[in-house]
Amino acid sequence: MSASADLVCVPPQRAREVWPHVAARLRAAYLRTDLGHTADLERDVLEGDGLLWLPPMARPAPPPQQMARPAPPPQAARPGPPPQQKKCPPNVQHC
Numbered sequence: 001m002s003a004s005a006d007l008v009c010v011p012p013q014r015a016r017e018v019w020p021h022v023a024a025r026l027r028a029a030y031l032r033t034d035l036g037h038t039a040d041l042e043r044d045v046l047e048g049d050g051l052l053w054l055p056p057m058a059r060p061a062p063p064p065q066q067m068a069r070p071a072p073p074p075q076a077a078r079p080g081p082p083p084q085q086k087k088c089p090p091n092v093q094h095c
Contacts, residue, residue: 010052015045022054 010018019042026041044050 006056007053008056010054012048012051015048015052018052018054019046022052 023042030041041050045052
């Protein structure tokens with residue numbers, strides 16, 4: 001039984017840009033399969049002595065954005081004493 005995979009070669013001039021986004025996955029794969037040392041792979045790819053091949057859907061993730069903390073919810077007005085009503089003079093109905 002033969003296995004196949006679709007892969008895309010990362011242009012060598014973009015390897016340094018892509019590497020941080022895939023390094024952890026490549027390291028895990030190397031450790032799982034015992035194929036070699038990840039330091040050798042990284043050095044070869046970053047120095048242009050090796051090519052980085054990735055599945056087509058393995059696009060680099062965008063750089064993490066600093067997430068702004070959401071503003072705290074507005075504080076409800078504290079219940080205080082009820083507003084005082086104006087007292088009208090005895091001969092005036094509404095002040």
